[in-house]
Amino acid sequence: xxxxxxxxxxxxxxxxxxxxxxxxxxxxxxxxxxxxxxxxxxxxxxxxxxxxxxxxxxxxxxxxxxxxxxxxxxxxxxxxxxxxxxxxxxxxxxxxxxxxxxxxxxxxxxxxxxxxxxxxxxxxxxxxxxxxxxxxxxxxxxxxxxxxxxxxxxxxxxxxxxxxxxxxxxxxxxxxxxxxxxxxxxxxxxxxxxxxxxxxxxxxxxxxxxxxxxxxxxxxxxxxxxxxxxxxxxxxxxxxxxxxxxxxxxxxxxxxxxxxxxxxxxxxxxxxxxxxxxxxxxxxxxxxxxxxxxxxxxxxxxxxxxx
Amino acid sequence: xxxxxxxxxxxxxxxxxxxxxxxxxxxxxxxxxxxxxxxxxxxxxxxxxxxxxxxxxxxxxxxxxxxxxxxxxxxxxxxxxxxxxxxxxxxxxxxxxxxxxxxxxxxxxxxxxxxxxxxxxxxxxxxxxxxxxxxxxxxxxxxxxxxxxxxxxxxxxxxxxxxxxxxxxxxxxxxxxxxxxxxxxxxxxxxxxxxxxxxxxxxxxxxxxxxxxxxxxxxxxxxxxxxxxxxxxxxxxxxxxxxxxxxxxxxxxxxxxxxxxxxxxxxxxxxxxxxxxxxxxxxxxxxxxxxxxxxxxxxxxxxxxxxxxxxxxxxxxxxxxxxxxxxxxxxxxxxxx
Numbered sequence: 020x021x022x023x024x025x026x027x028x029x030x031x032x033x034x035x036x037x038x039x040x041x042x043x044x045x046x047x048x049x050x051x052x053x054x055x056x057x058x059x060x061x062x063x064x065x066x067x068x069x070x071x072x073x074x075x076x077x078x079x080x081x082x083x084x085x086x087x088x089x090x091x092x093x094x095x096x097x098x099x100x101x102x103x104x105x106x107x108x109x110x111x112x113x114x115x116x117x118x119x120x121x122x123x124x125x126x127x128x129x130x131x132x133x134x135x136x137x138x139x140x141x142x143x144x145x146x147x148x149x150x151x152x153x154x155x156x157x158x159x160x161x162x163x164x165x166x167x168x169x170x171x172x173x174x175x176x177x178x179x180x181x182x183x184x185x186x187x188x189x190x191x192x193x194x195x196x197x198x199x200x201x202x203x204x205x206x207x208x209x210x211x212x213x214x215x216x217x218x219x220x221x222x223x224x225x226x227x228x229x230x231x232x233x234x235x236x237x238x239x240x241x242x243x244x245x246x247x248x249x250x251x252x253x254x255x256x257x258x259x260x261x262x263x264x265x266x267x268x269x270x271x272x273x274x275x276x277x278x279x280x281x282x283x284x285x286x287x288x289x290x291x292x293x294x295x296x297x298x299x300x301x302x303x304x305x306x307x308x309x310x311x312x313x314x315x316x317x318x319x320x321x322x323x324x325x326x
Numbered sequence: 327x328x329x330x331x332x333x334x335x336x337x338x339x340x341x342x343x344x345x346x347x348x349x350x351x352x353x354x355x356x357x358x359x360x361x362x363x364x365x366x367x368x369x370x371x372x373x374x375x376x377x378x379x380x381x382x383x384x385x386x387x388x389x390x391x392x393x394x395x396x397x398x399x400x401x402x403x404x405x406x407x408x409x410x411x412x413x414x415x416x417x418x419x420x421x422x423x424x425x426x427x428x429x430x431x432x433x434x435x436x437x438x439x440x441x442x443x444x445x446x447x448x449x450x451x452x453x454x455x456x457x458x459x460x461x462x463x464x465x466x467x468x469x470x471x472x473x474x475x476x477x478x479x480x481x482x483x484x485x486x487x488x489x490x491x492x493x494x495x496x497x498x499x500x501x502x503x504x505x506x507x508x509x510x511x512x513x514x515x516x517x518x519x520x521x522x523x524x525x526x527x528x529x530x531x532x533x534x535x536x537x538x539x540x541x542x543x544x545x546x547x548x549x550x551x552x553x554x555x556x557x558x559x560x561x562x563x564x565x566x567x568x569x570x571x572x573x574x575x576x577x578x579x580x581x582x583x584x585x586x587x588x589x590x591x592x593x594x595x596x597x598x599x600x601x602x603x604x605x606x607x608x609x610x611x612x613x614x615x616x617x618x619x620x621x622x623x624x625x626x627x628x629x630x631x632x633x634x635x636x637x638x639x640x641x642x643x644x645x646x647x648x649x650x651x652x653x654x655x656x657x658x659x660x661x662x663x
Contacts, residue, residue, distance in 0.1 A: 153341070154344060154345065154348075159635055159641075162604070162619055162631075162634065162635040163352070165619070165620070166353060166631055166635065167352065170352070261490060261605055266620075266624075267623070283494075291502065294498065299491075301487075302487040302491055305488070306483060
């Protein structure tokens with residue numbers, strides 16, 4: 020009898036068990052836009068990664084007999100002025116666009132967190148690192164990105180090959196120029212958290228500094244980091260397509276959505292769909308990522324979560 | 327306050343020098359040779375002479391020093407002389423920053439291009455603000471209403487969809503299909519008659535609307551958030567309990583206080599909108615500053631690129647300062663001394 024009551028109690032406690040992440044998920048589900056965003060983003064990601072296997076047309080295949088076609092069965096989204104299949108190009112371009120967005124956001128996230136934690140945790144580095152952040156924030160980024168692409172495009176191409184070279188260049192340039200906001204947010208949070216009792220307690224029992232950072236501080240600043248990571252993806256995708264749109268991003272034989280849009284603008288009177296499709300997908304991706312970020316911000320904010 | 331402004335201006339000088347050096351050094355690393363595009367038949371000694379005439383004979387720090395002197399001292403003096411007729415020093419022998427592509431002074435190119443950019447950017451910024459403020463007010467005042475939800479969605483779409491897509495779609499719709507507006511911005515158009523004025527307005531509608539919409543999308547969100555922050559504060563309750571009408575409470579009390587952060591955001595946004603104009607000008611073929619920069623980059627015209635990029639940097643530093651000063655002036659709770 021007693022044992023049964025105890026096990027029942029146990030069961031009751033177990034059903035009431037709530038971890039941080041189930042709470043976050045519960046709140047996140049309430050944000051309709053964010054949920055739709057997750058589905059749209061997942062759909063686009065799956066489409067560009069599985070799509071080429073189903074639609075097995077080579078995006079680089081040229082067919083002069085089938086140029087500037089409208090949509091039909093062989094070419095569901097039509098063809099361009101030298102007979103490239105638009106759907107195949109869209110799928111291939113989407114892979115590159117998403118890869119650029121994700122990896123540039125990762126670099127920015129890593130740099131931002133590193134600099135933010137160092138500035139917040141190491142007093143002697145705070146001043147110099149924050150001045151560095153200020154200088155980066157007052158650089159005219161778009162012109163500088165354009166200039167650096169012009170300067171380093173050819174040397175990197177000759178080292179890493181045409182495709183890898185431009186990919187590495189653009190990803191690292193976007194990453195290196197978009198860490199500043201993350202760094203500022205992380206620094207502020209580290210400054211407030213490192214004065215809390217649990218960090219002081221950890222200090223007093225002799226925990227080493229890097230253990231304190233990894234075990235006590237980083238888990239507590241995870242939410243602003245995650246939010247700025249999502250928004251960083253959107254920012255990176257927009258920046259990449261803007262660069263490609265200005266003709267200084269990816270080359271036409273290795274197109275991204277931005278490049279496809281740029282190439283399409285010269286033919287808007289003949290085949291307007293060549294502009295519409297890349298544009299719609301850039302917009303959808305960015306919109307869904309922004310909504311996910313919005314939902315995450317609400318879900319990870321403990322002051323909003325209780326309601 | 328004046329003390330604060332002076333202190334900030336002094337602090338801006340080293341920042342600007344660092345930035346100018348970064349820009350100069352980055353471009354100086356350019357592996358491209360300015361004589362590289364000349365025909366192969368040009369003999370090496372002639373190439374060397376051309377390089378010397380472009381000022382490439384000296385060490386980098388000397389060229390940097392010359393550029394800084396030209397940018398900060400010679401060109402401002404020229405402008406002073408040009409616009410006010412005040413001549414200081416030796417006006418004839420002053421060296422100027424010369425473009426490699428056109429061999430004319432870079433500042434003249436910039437002065438030539440500025441009006442187009444200012445008209446398009448300035449008007450769109452103005453319209454963006456004029457749209458965003460009332461929309462933000464109504465959204466916040468009727469929070470969670472249908473208008474608020476639609477407005478939030480439209481704003482989200484507005485700043486997620488890049489201008490180079492909305493712009494191209496506008497061209498497809500209004501120039502290609504409906505033929506309402508011209509596709510290409512004609513800068514040689516002079517407003518001499520009513521007809522030309524109508525043409526000018528017509529060609530400005532699309533670029534201005536596209537940029538204004540993008541701007542309004544961001545600002546209306548800030549405006550809404552700022553009003554929401556203020557609506558539940560004690561002073562609003564006090565104003566209501568005094569018996570002031572809702573309109574008076576909203577416009578006189580809430581709006582004035584909510585505009586403080588928005589005004590600083592507007593000031594901070596001005597430099598970025600110049601950056602955004604690079605893209606808009608490329609879409610609508612406006613030959614403003616952004617297009618000049620793109621042409622200079624593609625033609626490896628290093629002095630023009632250096633000067634333009636640095637001008638953008640100055641704008642950012644300047645408007646950061648203006649935003650801080652405005653914040654201090656508008657909000658009596660903030661004291662800088």
